[in-house]
Amino acid sequence: MTPSARHTLKGGAALLAALALALAGCSGKATEKDPRSEDAGGVRTGVGVTAKTIKLGVLTDMTGVYASLGKSVTQAQQLWAKQTNAAGGICGRTIELTVRDHGYDPQKAVAAYNELAPGVLGFAQFIGSPFVAAVEPRIDGQDKGLVLPQAWSASLLGSPYVRVIxxxxxxxxxxxxxxxxxxxxxxxxDKLGHVYFEGDYGENALEGSKYAAEQAGLTVVEQKIKPTDNDMS
Structure with a gap:
C-alpha cells in the first residue's frame, strides 16, 4: 500500500472516530458551552449539534501541494456522510460537512478555522501539521472541539482535543x-538515504530515521527538498 493510500484510509477511519467520540460526549463543546441545551428527547446538545443535525468542519487542501490527498480524503468523507444520512443518520441526526480549501496556505487555514470553529462540533479533517499547531492553543483553551488532523507529526501529540489517529x-x-x-x-x-520535505512532515520522519540508524549502526545520508520541487536530480 502506498503512503498516500494508507493516509487516505486513515482519513476515513478518523471521521468514524470523530463521530463516535463526539457523540459519546468527548467534545467539550457538547458538554461545557451550554450544558442546559437539550433536544425534545432529553439528549444534551451544544455547539454544532441540534435535534436534527451534527455539523463538522473539513479544512483541506484541494488546490495546493497536497491536493491529491485532500481531494481523496474529502470525497471519502462526503461519501460516508451521504450514505450515513441515507440510512437515517446518527441518532436521527444528519451529518453536515462544511468544507474549506486552504490550498496549504497558513493564513487561509487559520482564517478558515476561525470561520468554522464557532458553529461546528469539531473537525473531521484538518490538513497541515503547522496549521493545526498554530491554532492548538485556541483549541485547547476556548474552543474545546475535537480536531482530527490529516497529519501525523509527533508535535501534535499531547492535546486532549487534537487526536492523532x-x-x-x-x-x-x-x-x-x-x-x-x-x-x-x-x-x-550501511548508509541509509533519506529524502525529506522541509517542515514537520519530513523533519519528523527524519528523526525516526536517525533514531533507527543509531540503534542499528547505520549512517543516514539526508537530503531536504520542498513540496514544490519538481527536479529531484
Missing part, C-alpha cells in the same frame, strides 16, 4: 527501517 511519522519511519533490517535489505554499517 495512527502512528506518527517518526514511528512509521522507525518501523520501515526495522522492516528493511528484518528483510536483510539493510545491515550494520
Amino acid at each position: 495512527g502512528a506518527t511519522y517518526d514511528v512509521e519511519t522507525i518501523n520501515a527501517v526495522d522492516y528493511l533490517l528484518a528483510e536483510k535489505r539493510l545491515a550494520k554499517g
Whole structure:
C-alpha cells in the first residue's frame, strides 16, 4: 500500500472516530458551552449539534501541494456522510460537512478555522501539521472541539482535543527501517538515504530515521527538498 493510500484510509477511519467520540460526549463543546441545551428527547446538545443535525468542519487542501490527498480524503468523507444520512443518520441526526480549501496556505487555514470553529462540533479533517499547531492553543483553551488532523507529526501529540489517529511519522519511519533490517535489505554499517520535505512532515520522519540508524549502526545520508520541487536530480 502506498503512503498516500494508507493516509487516505486513515482519513476515513478518523471521521468514524470523530463521530463516535463526539457523540459519546468527548467534545467539550457538547458538554461545557451550554450544558442546559437539550433536544425534545432529553439528549444534551451544544455547539454544532441540534435535534436534527451534527455539523463538522473539513479544512483541506484541494488546490495546493497536497491536493491529491485532500481531494481523496474529502470525497471519502462526503461519501460516508451521504450514505450515513441515507440510512437515517446518527441518532436521527444528519451529518453536515462544511468544507474549506486552504490550498496549504497558513493564513487561509487559520482564517478558515476561525470561520468554522464557532458553529461546528469539531473537525473531521484538518490538513497541515503547522496549521493545526498554530491554532492548538485556541483549541485547547476556548474552543474545546475535537480536531482530527490529516497529519501525523509527533508535535501534535499531547492535546486532549487534537487526536492523532495512527502512528506518527517518526514511528512509521522507525518501523520501515526495522522492516528493511528484518528483510536483510539493510545491515550494520550501511548508509541509509533519506529524502525529506522541509517542515514537520519530513523533519519528523527524519528523526525516526536517525533514531533507527543509531540503534542499528547505520549512517543516514539526508537530503531536504520542498513540496514544490519538481527536479529531484
